Amino acid sequence: MARAVDVPALVEQARAGRPRAVARLISLVEDAHPALREVMAALAPHTGNAHVIGITGSPGVGKSTSTSALVKALRARDLRIGVLAVDPSSPFSGGALLGDRVRMQDHALDPGVYIRSMASRGHLGGLSWATPQALRVLDAAGCDVVLVETVGVGQSEVEIAAMADTTLVLLAPGMGDGIQAAKAGILEVGDVFVVNKADRDGADATVRDIRHMISLGESRSPGDWRPPVVKTVASREEGMDELMASLDKHQAWLGETGHLRERRLRRAADEIESIALVQLRERMGDLRHGRGLDELAAQVVDGHQDPYAAADSLVAAVTSDVDHVQ
Known part of the structure; x- marks a missing residue:
């Protein structure tokens, strides 16, 4: 039998930025708790303020390192950050925060950062069915930016594009990511492309390949967004200024053109x-x-x-x- 939940008190605590209350609300979402309808109704008036950035790419391109570097750059602006890391792992194992996302622990003690690892629970696309509701929790809890990092398998690249305001696609030199990007169709869903590990041989060639493939894509009208290709070395926080500038430009473009509301209407x-x-x-x-x-x-x-x-x-x-x- 489900334990009774004091939803108004829990929402009030989450709005005040208390991590345990946020964690409890997301657990209610994941468990499809009977109080979930009441939770979502209580959160609804407080949503719509967070900028949702999806981070995706093949395993090994440095998504977790890049996410950590992004969190640091955003925190330097004194923004409150939420991170949802969606994994294929068992919901009983504690998620990848105990494994390949150990670098994210750099921010674990920062009260301005909330990190949650969510299991995909067998969802074929790679994103948990509960992710949209978890996003609402973090949004209502006062996060200025929510980063959603996918596991990078199946159709997660396409799914995150439908769930995010800005989709960040990570690639790396020497992994054939340019061709894989074209095959997977993510050239159409990426808003900003990042060639990470740019200190490796072949980085410039990968940048050229991606820019060429983007130029071969669907024709764009004047005023349409043209995805930039940025080089970074996330492990050394190199290239983050350029990446942040690209994200700022895309956010501004979304607001000026009305595309932000269009994307959020589609998401809803x-x-x-x-x-x-x-x-x-x-x-x-x-x-x-x-x-x-x-x-x-x-x-x-x-x-x-x-x-x-x-x-x-x-x-x-x-x-x-x-x-x-x-």
Whole structure:
């Protein structure tokens, strides 16, 4: 049985910047706690202020090191920072903060930084289904910037672009990232490209390749955003000024052109659809346990009904349940 939660008190504490309250709220999100609806309703008036930056790229390009360097640069501006690190790891293991993200511990004692590692829990795209709600928690808790670092597998590059205001794509020399970027389609979703580990041989060639591939992409009209390609050595915090300048320019462009609201409208629509689909699947699961779905399957197997008609019957059963609730 779920433990009772004092949502107003918890939200008030999170708004005051208390890390334990923020952690508790995100845990409620991950656990799909019965109080989650009340939590989201209480947070809603306080959201919409944080700039969400997605950080993605292939394993080995230095995402965690770059994230840590970005946190340091943003903290130098006295901004409150939230970091969501989405991993493929078990939710019981403590996440990669105990593993490959050990560098992030440099900021663990900073009260202006909140770091949370979230397991993808088998979500094929690499991003946890709970990530949008966790973003809302950090936004409402007063974070000026939220960094979302993906594990960099599957479709996470595309997913983070749908979830972020600005998408940062990391690449590295000598890894064939230019060709991989073109194959994965992330040239279309990246707002800023970063060639990290630029002290390695081939960095300039990688920059040229990416710029060339961007130029070959879809035609842009005057006033459209043209993704810059920045070189960094995140482990030594080199190139961070140029990267920060690029992020500032993109944020300003979003606000001036109205694209920020467009992206957030699209993000909210995706979030609503995702929640609705989860609810529908739950109702369909109830039908399965009630043998309604099994009976429809038997009719299809026996040739008494085609799968489309059976699906219509299933949808009708689910929607009639919704109508009855209303």
